Amino acid sequence: QVQLVQSGAEVKQPGASVKVSCKASGYTFTIYYIHWIRQAPGQGLEWMGIITPNVGGTRYAQKFQGRVTMTRDTSTSTVYMELTSLRSEDTAVYYCAREAYYEAKNFDYWGQGSLVTVSS
Amino acid sequence: QSALTQPASVSGSPGQSITISCTGTSSDVGGYNYVSWYQHRPGNAPILMIYDVVNRPSGVSNRFSGSKSGNTASLTISGLQAEDEADYYCCSYTSSTTLAYVFGAGTKVTVL
Numbered sequence: 720q721v722q723l724v725q726s727g728a729e730v731k732q733p734g735a736s737v738k739v740s741c742k743a744s745g746y747t748f749t750i751y752y753i754h755w756i757r758q759a760p761g762q763g764l765e766w767m768g769i770i771t772p773n774v775g776g777t778r779y780a781q782k783f784q785g786r787v788t789m790t791r792d793t794s795t796s797t798v799y800m801e802l803t804s805l806r807s808e809d810t811a812v813y814y815c816a817r818e819a820y821y822e823a824k825n826f827d828y829w830g831q832g833s834l835v836t837v838s839s
Numbered sequence: 840q841s842a843l844t845q846p847a848s849v850s851g852s853p854g855q856s857i858t859i860s861c862t863g864t865s866s867d868v869g870g871y872n873y874v875s876w877y878q879h880r881p882g883n884a885p886i887l888m889i890y891d892v893v894n895r896p897s898g899v900s901n902r903f904s905g906s907k908s909g910n911t912a913s914l915t916i917s918g919l920q921a922e923d924e925a926d927y928y929c930c931s932y933t934s935s936t937t938l939a940y941v942f943g944a945g946t947k948v949t950v951l
Contacts, residue, residue: 754940763842763944764877764885764928781937814884824932824940825875827896829884 721745723753723815723830730836736803739833741815748796749773752818754826755789755800759811769818770798805837843868843929845943851919852951859946861912861929867941869910873932876905876914879945880925888927889914916948924950 726740741753755767768779770789777789788801798815813833816826844862851857861868861876868874874892877885887896889905892912902917912931916923929943 756942764879764930764942766930766938766940766942769939778939780939816885819887819890823890824871824873825887825890825930826877826885827887827890829886831884 721817721828723817723828725813725815725830725833728834728836730838731805732839733806733837735805735837736801737805737835738799738801739813739815739835741798741800741830743796743798743817746817749793751820753789753791753798754816754818755787755813756816756826757811757813758832759808762811765811767800767813772798802835805835807837809835810837811835843931843941843943845927845929845946847944848947848949850949850951851916853919853921855919856915856917857919857948858916859914859927859929859948861914861931861943863910863912863931863933863941865910866935867931867933868907868912868929870934871932872907874905874907874912875930876903877928877930878923878925879928885928919950921950924948 722744724742749772754769772791791798815830817828819827872892876889879885892907893905904915926945928945933941
């Protein structure tokens with residue numbers, strides 16, 4: 720069965736960086752795009768960006784340009800999202816989500832979420 | 840890019856039908872048939888309930904249905920059940936240059 724398993728919770732100081740992992744299983748990793756979506760406390764969902772696991776192509780929301788980097792390791796079927804220069808407003812649950820099929824424009828499987836807390 | 844507009848909360852009694860609206864613009868909801876809806880219970884991963892405005896993934900109850908008129912999409916839950924209590928988010932692909940997808944702020948569904 721399809722699974723996206725994310726890394727655990729992190730506590731970071733302002734200005735630090737965090738790298739969240741998302742390990743895929745149960746399907747051919749290189750075929751399906753992976754997106755990163757976050758939810759700050761009491762807020763809605765926010766799209767951050769996409770990575771194409773086959774070639775590693777990325778597109779980021781302008782809001783995160785310059786601070787976010789999405790990468791992948793095809794040998795372990797794992798996608799990574801690194802966010803730098805953290806501030807308190809980055810405190811959120813970060814989700815990876817699979818795009819249902821090529822250019823589907825919806826997300827059929829999600830990871831369990833990784834809580835990132837930014838606090839001094 | 841503003842979030843899509845959803846009501847903060849909707850409630851209904853068991854067996855009733857409720858509808859959640861999701862209003863965007865011609866750059867997102869009105870311009871594409873790429874509206875999807877997600878059910879989200881706290882502490883759990885979101886679940887895809889509707890995609891491409893009207894389609895249900897296998898395994899999703901046929902009590903859930905989607906529609907769209909102009910710049911507003913809607914999710915209807917018929918025969919409301921206690922298990923339907925959750926947050927619901929709409930999402931649309933967008934032609935915006937600043938991001939590819941925009942979500943609504945979410946609607947809390949309460950079963951009375």
